Structure formats: C-alpha cells, structure tokens
Amino acid sequence: MLGTHLICDLRRGLNFAGTDLPQGLESIGLPGFSQRLVWQDKLTHLSCTISAHYPVAAWENKDLLIHLEGRLYHLEEAKLAAELFSLAHRVFTAHKDPRPHLARWVREADGDFLLVMVHKTDGRIAVINDVFGRLPTYFHLREGVLILSRDLRLVTRVLGAADFDRMALAQYLLLGFPLGKRTWFAAIQALERASLVMIDPRCSSIQVDRLHEFNLEGEEHRQSPAENARNLASRFRGACRVRATGNGPHLVSLSGGLDSRAVAAGLWREKIPFDAATFLNAQQTNAADVRAAAQVAEILGVNWQSFHLPPPRGKDLVRLLNLKSGTNDLRMSFILPFFQLLLEKFGPGLTYFTGDGGGDTLRDSRPYRRLRTPEALLEYVIERDQVWPLDRVAALTGLAGNEIKAELFERLASYPEKSPEWQYRHFSCLEMVTKMYNEGEDRNRQFFWSVTPFYSPDFFTYAMSCPDRDKGECRFYQEFLTELHPGVAQVDYANWQAPLASLKFALLYRLKGLTRRRPEMVRRLRKLMGYYDRVGPTSRMLACLREQSTGCPAIPHYLDPRALREVLSRPQDFDKLQLWTLFTLTSTLADYTGDHAIGAAYLESDID
Numbered sequence: 001m002l003g004t005h006l007i008c009d010l011r012r013g014l015n016f017a018g019t020d021l022p023q024g025l026e027s028i029g030l031p032g033f034s035q036r037l038v039w040q041d042k043l044t045h046l047s048c049t050i051s052a053h054y055p056v057a058a059w060e061n062k063d064l065l066i067h068l069e070g071r072l073y074h075l076e077e078a079k080l081a082a083e084l085f086s087l088a089h090r091v092f093t094a095h096k097d098p099r100p101h102l103a104r105w106v107r108e109a110d111g112d113f114l115l116v117m118v119h120k121t122d123g124r125i126a127v128i129n130d131v132f133g134r135l136p137t138y139f140h141l142r143e144g145v146l147i148l149s150r151d152l153r154l155v156t157r158v159l160g161a162a163d164f165d166r167m168a169l170a171q172y173l174l175l176g177f178p179l180g181k182r183t184w185f186a187a188i189q190a191l192e193r194a195s196l197v198m199i200d201p202r203c204s205s206i207q208v209d210r211l212h213e214f215n216l217e218g219e220e221h222r223q224s225p226a227e228n229a230r231n232l233a234s235r236f237r238g239a240c241r242v243r244a245t246g247n248g249p250h251l252v253s254l255s256g257g258l259d260s261r262a263v264a265a266g267l268w269r270e271k272i273p274f275d276a277a278t279f280l281n282a283q284q285t286n287a288a289d290v291r292a293a294a295q296v297a298e299i300l301g302v303n304w305q306s307f308h309l310p311p312p313r314g315k316d317l318v319r320l321l322n323l324k325s326g327t328n329d330l331r332m333s334f335i336l337p338f339f340q341l342l343l344e345k346f347g348p349g350l351t352y353f354t355g356d357g358g359g360d361t362l363r364d365s366r367p368y369r370r371l372r373t374p375e376a377l378l379e380y381v382i383e384r385d386q387v388w389p390l391d392r393v394a395a396l397t398g399l400a401g402n403e404i405k406a407e408l409f410e411r412l413a414s415y416p417e418k419s420p421e422w423q424y425r426h427f428s429c430l431e432m433v434t435k436m437y438n439e440g441e442d443r444n445r446q447f448f449w450s451v452t453p454f455y456s457p458d459f460f461t462y463a464m465s466c467p468d469r470d471k472g473e474c475r476f477y478q479e480f481l482t483e484l485h486p487g488v489a490q491v492d493y494a495n496w497q498a499p500l501a502s503l504k505f506a507l508l509y510r511l512k513g514l515t516r517r518r519p520e521m522v523r524r525l526r527k528l529m530g531y532y533d534r535v536g537p538t539s540r541m542l543a544c545l546r547e548q549s550t551g552c553p554a555i556p557h558y559l560d561p562r563a564l565r566e567v568l569s570r571p572q573d574f575d576k577l578q579l580w581t582l583f584t585l586t587s588t589l590a591d592y593t594g595d596h597a598i599g600a601a602y603l604e605s606d607i608d
Contacts, residue, residue, distance in 0.1 A: 001049065001323060002033065002049050002150070003150025007158060008146045010206065011144040013042045014042065014043065032051055033051055035050075043201055046118070053348040053448070053449070056069050063121055064089070066088055066118075071111055071112060072111035073242035073245070074109065088117040088126070106194050107212050110242065112132075113134075114127070114128075114130075122202060124198075124200050126198055127197035127199075128195070131457055132434070133193035134438055136439055137149070137150050138151075138155050138189065139189055139197070140159055141189070141208065146199065148191070159187065162186070162187055164184055164558055165184060165186040166398070169184070169397055173582065176436055177439075179408065180414075184326060184327075192434075195208060196209045213416055216426050216429065217417040217418065229482070232462055232466070233266075235458050236484070239456035243353070244267065244274075246349060248448075249275060249351070250272060252264045253352060253354050255286075255355070256289030256495070257358075258359075260293075261296045262358055262480070262481055264276060268485060274302060274353070275302060276305075277304070278293040279338045288497055292491055292494040299485070299488055299491070311607065312336070313602075313606060314604065316334070316337065321591050321597060326584060326591065326592075329584050330580060330587060352444055352450045354441065354452045355454065362471065365425045365468065367424045374423075376420060378409045381427060387578055388578055396582075473510070478501060533577070548597065549565075552586070554589045554593035559585075567582065
C-alpha cells in the first residue's frame with residue numbers, strides 16, 4: 001500500500017533490531033513499490049512507500065524538514081516549498097497557539113494530501129491532512145506510542161496483533177462502513193478530516209485535534225439558479241485546471257452519468273488535452289453507459305476508448321485485499337483489470353479524473369421525507385441506507401440492536417447541524433464520503449493518481465450553500481452542465497435513457513422520489529416480486545464464503561455460527577450487495593488471522 005508511515009515511541013524509543021527499520025516494517029515491500037526513509041532519530045521513524053510516479057516530495061533546511069504526500073493544487077510548484085516552510089515556522093516557532101492559523105489554512109487548501117513537518121532540533125512533529133480526508137490514514141495511540149500510516153495492515157503488523165472491533169463489524173454490515181474514527185480494529189482509529197497530530201518529545205506529549213468541521217446548515221447563495229450555475233461552473237473549471245498537473249496524460253473515466261461528463265466538459269472548456277475511457281462489464285449490464293459516453297466524447301471531440309472487462313477472478317480479490325485491507329468491498333475487484341489496461345496503455349504518470357462527489361454537491365441531498373426529531377433521523381438512516389437489516393446484523397454479530405442504534409444515534413447527534421434533516425445531509429455527503437468513497441479513490445491511487453474536481457473546497461462550499469429546492473429533478477445540474485457545454489447536457493442520462501430536460505426524466509425522477517420515501521416497503525415489494533439482484537446457486541463467491549465459514553477459526557469468534565448458517569442455507573433470500581458485504585467481512589477476518597481468504601482453487605476462477 002502506497003503512502004506515509006510514522007512511528008514514534010516517546011517513552012522507550014524505537015527497537016530497530018539491527019536493521020534500518022523499526023520492527024514490523026521490514027516486510028513492507030510489494031512488487032513495483034519501494035521504501036524511502038524520510039527522517040529517523042531514536043524516538044521517531046518517518047518513511048514512505050512509493051512507486052515511480054506516486055506524488056511525494058520532501059524539503060529541508062537547517063531546522064525544518066517537510067514531507068508532503070499527495071498534491072496541493074492551489075499552489076504553484078515554485079511557491080509550494082516556501083509556503084510550507086512558512087507554515088512550519090508558524091507551527092514550531094510562534095509564541096501563540098498555531099491552531100487558529102492552521103484551521104484557516106486547511107479550510108482554504110485545495111488538495112489531496114498528508115503533510116508531515118519535523119522540527120529537526122528538538123524532534124517535534126506536526127501532521128495535517130486535508131479538509132476532506134482524501135488520503136485515508138489510520139493510527140494507534142497509547143501511552144506515548146503513535147503508529148500512524150496510510151496502510152491499515154502495516155499498523156496491525158507493527159502492533160504485532162490487533163483485535164477486531166465487533167461494533168465496527170456491525171456498522172459495516174449495517175451501512176457498508178464503520179462510523180467516525182472506527183476501523184476494523186479496536187485499537188486503531190481512522191484519522192478524521194482536517195486533523196492535526198502534534199508530537200512533542202520535550203513533554204512526552206502526543207495530541208490529536210480537529211482543525212475544521214463542515215457545517216452544511218444554511219443556504220446563503222439565494223441568487224437565481226442561472227447565476228449560481230455560472231458561479232459554480234467558473235469554480236469547477238478552475239478546479240479542473242489546477243488538477244491537470246504533471247507531465248503525464250490526463251484521462252477521464254467516462255460513464256453515462258452526469259458527474260463524469262461534467263468533468264470532461266470542464267477540462268474541455270479549459271482547453272486541457274485529455275482522453276476518455278469507459279468499461280463494459282462482463283455481464284454487459286452497463287451498455288447504455290457505453291453508448292452515452294461515446295456520444296459525450298464525440299461531442300467534445302476527444303479520443304475515447306471502451307474496454308470490455310472479463311469477470312473478476314479470485315486473484316483480483318486477493319489483490320484488492322492486499323491493496324486495501326478490506327476497506328473496499330470485494331465486489332469492486334472487477335475494476336482492477338480495467339486499471340491494469342489503462343496503466344499499460346497510458347503509463348503510470350497518468351492523472352485519472354473521476355466524477356466522485358458530483359451527486360452530493362449538485363443534487364438535492366435532503367431526505368425524502370420530513371424528519372422532525374433525532375429519533376426520526378435514526379430510523380430513516382437505518383431504513384434508507386442499510387445494507388443488512390438491523391435485526392440480522394444483531395444476530396450475526398451478537399450485539400444488541402439497541403446498542404448498535406445507540407452509537408449511530410450518538411454519531412448523528414455529534415454533527416454540527418441542529419436540524420435532523422441537515423444532519424442527514426452531513427451523514428450522506430461527508431460521513432459516507434470519508435469512510436466509503438475516499439477508500440474507493442484510494443484504491444485507484446495504487447495504480448495512478450486519481451482526482452475529482454468536485455472536492456475542491458471552494459466549489460464544495462459554494463455548491464452545498466445553493467438552495468436544495470433549485471436542485472430538485474436535476475434542474476440545477478442541467479443549468480450547470482449547460483454552462484460547461486450545452487451539447488453534453490442534452491445527452492441521455494444512461495440509467496433512464498433520457499436527457500435531463502425531457503418529460504421522461506422528470507416523471508422518472510418524481511417516481512423515484514416517491515419510492516424513496518418508504519424504502520423498506522419498496523425493498524419488501526421488490527423481494528416479493530423477485531426484482532432484486534441475486535447470487536446464483538453455483539456462485540463461486542458463495543462457495544468460497546461457505547468454505548470460510550467452516551474453515552476459518554476467527555469467523556465464529558466474531559460472527560455467530562448459527563446466524564451465519566441461516567444466511568448460507570437460504571442465500572436466495574438476500575441480494576448481491578448483502579452477500580458481497582458479508583463476504584468482504586469474512587475474507588478480511590480470514591486474511592488478517594493468517595488464513596488464506598481466497599483458496600488456491602479459486603485464484604484462476606471467475607468469481608460472480
């Protein structure tokens with residue numbers, strides 16, 4: 001796994017055991033990756049796992065060392081080092097608390113980054129990540145010992161052992177991700193967005209603080225939709241422009257949706273050369289995406305290529321487990337061959353543009369029914385966003401349903417917004433983004449640098465302050481796309497095979513809104529009528545899951561054997577998403593406890 005590793009023991013010092021690395025780091029190497037030592041003294045080790053084109057940089061003078069993983073897009077390269085040295089000087093030499101200045105800086109910093117600053121004379125260290133936490137980072141902190149890494153598996157290896165967190169497993173089954181700081185492991189936390197880690201050996205102090213939290217309550221941009229669309233299009237074009245850095249080619253991952261075509265149109269408006277690529281999955285269920293993407297590419301006059309992907313094989317699942325340590329649903333392993341093809345065609349210097357975040361920023365993000373109380377919000381989240389139903393999660397994990405609900409209730413109540421409806425917006429547009437979508441983009445970065453202009457802080461803040469009433473039925477999105485390129489706005493939205501301005505799109509949008517008001521009722525109707533995506537009885541994934549359930553000693557320790565047998569005896573009662581989520585969990589349990597999660601018999605087999 002590419003990225004930064006920081007280990008610090010302020011009480012006992014580090015045990016290097018006659019090597020150049022602290023214990024647990026010796027076996028970090030993976031094919032195509034190498035290890036770079038950045039800083040080391042008796043208490044601290046800072047290194048980075050890199051590949052040929054992964055963006056890391058370091059600068060130092062007599063007093064300071066600065067390590068940057070990722071990119072700061074708002075700064076020209078010639079000014080980058082000077083600004084970061086100025087920031088480090090403010091952190092380490094100012095006589096007053098540097099946190100207010102750092103909070104202002106991180107709010108305005110447009111980038112996907114993890115920044116480490118070292119005061120070489122006295123060993124003080126400051127770590128800052130970006131305002132969206134775009135580079136997932138994990139840490140263990142206890143009694144003067146800090147293990148911080150972009151690689152979750154590395155943290156467990158340096159610890160020597162780590163117990164799985166049963167509540168995190170329950171949240172993963174319920175929602176598809178653990179909440180807040182939780183990770184798979186009880187002793188390891190996720191570094192939250194816009195965090196500051198301060199290490200001071202002089203007083204044996206390690207402190208972790210938040211510098212900023214978004215408050216999405218309020219709609220201050222009450223201008224006409226047309227004016228807001230113009231203002232946002234201008235910001236979006238700027239975000240596209242600054243992300244088109246480096247000497248390598250630029251590629252847009254173009255689907256038939258709205259978000260990726262907006263990115264393509266933004267780059268086109270800025271006259272930035274780029275190619276576009278679309279995949280056709282093994283089942284060819286996204287053929288409408290391919291047709292729409294081809295139309296967009298033709299309108300913009302860009303080189304476009306489609307790739308027909310094979311089904312994922314067991315070895316793809318193993319590779320995804322190795323790269324992301326279970327933080328990506330293994331169902332996404334189908335995309336790894338696509339990335340490999342792009343890597344071979346365009347090279348590792350590629351900048352890969354996605355449309356992640358477009359749906360959150362430019363569509364109506366309010367809940368589909370009124371939520372007047374915190375209790376109503378809790379029930380809506382469980383009903384609307386569940387993967388597995390709460391009673392089944394409780395049975396599988398052995399936790400009480402009320403206990404699972406209580407922590408979710410507490411997390412929702414912790415958001416800065418006061419209204420339950422705005423708190424739901426925070427949950428869907430920030431919590432999900434940090435704990436699910438950022439992990440997906442981080443998977444991409446193991447192949448090439450992946451960016452999205454929708455997470456420019458300036459664009460995001462403005463877009464989230466535009467009235468939701470203007471965003472209904474994607475009317476505002478249509479205005480925005482028209483500002484970028486009118487022709488692109490007229491191409492069919494692939495999911496409904498209708499353009500945004502059509503009557504068909506408006507009717508389908510309203511129908512979808514009606515069904516989403518009562519998702520549990522719709523879920524039951526679909527199940528009753530057989531209209532849901534099932535796993536076939538000969539599924540290799542299901543066969544592997546059954547083998548894991550009986551062959552991995554760790555699984556019955558964390559999942560109730562009887563509840564698991566009930567699921568596996570009637571898999572036709574559950575949809576693909578549910579079973580793949582369970583399979584990801586069991587594979588992660590097996591992988592971390594020393595068993596082969598995917599047996600040799602499956603490595604060359606198609607996994608469906």
